[in-house]
Amino acid sequence: MMVPLIFxxxxxxxxxxxxxxxxxxxxxxxxxxxxxxxxxxNMKKLYGLDKPLHEQxxxxxxxFVMFDFGRSFVDGKDVVDKIAERIPxxxxxxxxxxxxxxxxxxxxGVLSATRQFSLFDKLTTIFVFIGFSTPHFWLALLCMSLFxxxxxxxxxxxxxxxxxxxxxxxxxxxxxxxxxALPVAISAFGAIxxxxxxxxxxxxxxxxxxxIRTARAKGLRERQVIMRHAVRNALLPVVTILGLAIPGLIxxxxxxxxxxxxxxxxxxxxxxTLSRDYPTIMGILVIGAILTLIGNLVADISYAFADPRIRVxxx
Amino acid sequence: xxxxxxxxFKKNRLSMAGxxxxxxxxxxxxxxxxISPYDATSVDVYNVLSAPDRSHxxxxxxxxxxxxxxxxxxxxxxxxxxFVAVGIAISIGILIGSLAGFYGGRMDSLLMRFVDIMLCFxxxxxxxxxxxxxxxxxSTIMIVIGFTGWMEVSRLVRAEILTLKERDFVLAAKAxxxxxxxxxxxxxxxxxxxxxxxxxxxxxxxxxxxxSGLSFLGLGVVPPAPSWGNxxxxxxxxITVAWWLSVFPGLAILITVLxxxxxxxxxxxxxxxxxxxxxx
Numbered sequence: 001m002m003v004p005l006i007f008x009x010x011x012x013x014x015x016x017x018x019x020x021x022x023x024x025x026x027x028x029x030x031x032x033x034x035x036x037x038x039x040x041x042n043m044k045k046l047y048g049l050d051k052p053l054h055e056q057x058x059x060x061x062x063x064f065v066m067f068d069f070g071r072s073f074v075d076g077k078d079v080v081d082k083i084a085e086r087i088p089x090x091x092x093x094x095x096x097x098x099x100x101x102x103x104x105x106x107x108x109g110v111l112s113a114t115r116q117f118s119l120f121d122k123l124t125t126i127f128v129f130i131g132f133s134t135p136h137f138w139l140a141l142l143c144m145s146l147f148x149x150x151x152x153x154x155x156x157x158x159x160x161x162x163x164x165x166x167x168x169x170x171x172x173x174x175x176x177x178x179x180x181a182l183p184v185a186i187s188a189f190g191a192i193x194x195x196x197x198x199x200x201x202x203x204x205x206x207x208x209x210x211x212i213r214t215a216r217a218k219g220l221r222e223r224q225v226i227m228r229h230a231v232r233n234a235l236l237p238v239v240t241i242l243g244l245a246i247p248g249l250i251x252x253x254x255x256x257x258x259x260x261x262x263x264x265x266x267x268x269x270x271x272x273t274l275s276r277d278y279p280t281i282m283g284i285l286v287i288g289a290i291l292t293l294i295g296n297l298v299a300d301i302s303y304a305f306a307d308p309r310i311r312v313x314x315x
Numbered sequence: 316x317x318x319x320x321x322x323x324f325k326k327n328r329l330s331m332a333g334x335x336x337x338x339x340x341x342x343x344x345x346x347x348x349x350i351s352p353y354d355a356t357s358v359d360v361y362n363v364l365s366a367p368d369r370s371h372x373x374x375x376x377x378x379x380x381x382x383x384x385x386x387x388x389x390x391x392x393x394x395x396x397x398f399v400a401v402g403i404a405i406s407i408g409i410l411i412g413s414l415a416g417f418y419g420g421r422m423d424s425l426l427m428r429f430v431d432i433m434l435c436f437x438x439x440x441x442x443x444x445x446x447x448x449x450x451x452x453x454s455t456i457m458i459v460i461g462f463t464g465w466m467e468v469s470r471l472v473r474a475e476i477l478t479l480k481e482r483d484f485v486l487a488a489k490a491x492x493x494x495x496x497x498x499x500x501x502x503x504x505x506x507x508x509x510x511x512x513x514x515x516x517x518x519x520x521x522x523x524x525x526x527s528g529l530s531f532l533g534l535g536v537v538p539p540a541p542s543w544g545n546x547x548x549x550x551x552x553x554i555t556v557a558w559w560l561s562v563f564p565g566l567a568i569l570i571t572v573l574x575x576x577x578x579x580x581x582x583x584x585x586x587x588x589x590x591x592x593x594x595x
Binding site: 004005008009012013016017130132134135136137142144145149250251252254255270272273274278282284288289290293 | 329432433436437438444445531534547551554555558
């Protein structure tokens, strides 16, 4: 199941770049009218663009499987190295914001489900809609100017201060946390809205089930009914949704890494788009999709672990 | 049918408010040339970055252009992009979903694997990659957002068609000699469209957000043409001295997108037959 998907991912990434009108050489030479047709041909030969499309794809795929994504048009470095250098930062921020999302959204969802139609429920519903509708880059901008510039509480760009080498370990951790606070909070913002809505409806469905009535009927305290019987069951589908949030987080990285100048994969992707650095673009496109695939797989596996019914069904 | 849906929709006060706001914003976009107090592109060097006052209600930008005027013109572009992009996405989604659902078998598994593959890509990455190759203009933005946003619609349409295609009225249409095209377009699709409407309403909200993000990054609508997103780009550079440049366009996006989401939610409830039954 995974292999054909990965194959398809590479095919789509390749075709996106090669089938779109205008090819890399045209784009690179369009700025200079002086580039002769001879020079263009040479360039095409250099990138193998003179060969038929399927041969180009196979050649690219063969190198790709060996983790050779080619060299960047911009600085001639290996694309693999450039990506590997930046992925840990993006993943750290994504994982931190997933954790933050989970620990805020689930309690909020559960509370508003158990108090359906209460003031708290109405307020969270309004928050959810605003969370869905807020442009994250705008929120980032406002928070940056509020916390970073006006109040001066948090640094506004990068992931460490200039004088980080003079700090001891604890100061470094605080420095790092300060730099990451806004990016993590903002990238979690939209996901919190989505997930709290989802855990609310999942919880609403569960508390109408017969076994919840049974638990109440046998005289359990309300707290126990909710915590032991309802929440545990309501969480199952939430785990899957958490996995589905991953492409949004990775894609969103482009915007907030650019705003906060965080040297992650999103910023690299943005710079590569501006400079039309095709090897890097294709590399990140494939890696981003594979990361999503892995995220979904992890969600599926954890779902199977958490939910015994799935294992029964398979037999 | 429309009467019932409208009656149910009206009961949702938030959705009605959203609909009013959408109508108002659409009217403002349509009549932008008539109601704009200034010219959208004329530069006024004596009034650079002036704070909101009586002559410029929402202030001016770094070239002395009136922010309200630019936002009114920007609303035309942002709304057009939203609608056309969703139109493209829905057309592709309906086409692929109908083919997969109606013909089933090989066609179905091939198309749905393709959908799975497309869903693996973080949408924003895909959009940026295409933008890197094509020439940047308003029409390419619409096409790119449309081409990367059809997957959900195709799944919805497919699922609807799977439940409809063995129903008696479809079999009757087939038996009376209607060809596949006629069966799909005349008999199946009209009954399969309500989830698509809901998804389209949310889609417009998403497309407006995406366009504003792209324009903000300088990869969307190219200045001097105004869009809510690219007004924010200059807002970013002057945020410490000119808050109005970043607050108002952002609020415009927020309010518009919020209204579409509220209407989408209201539509979903109004069109949901499960809730109908429980009401009767």
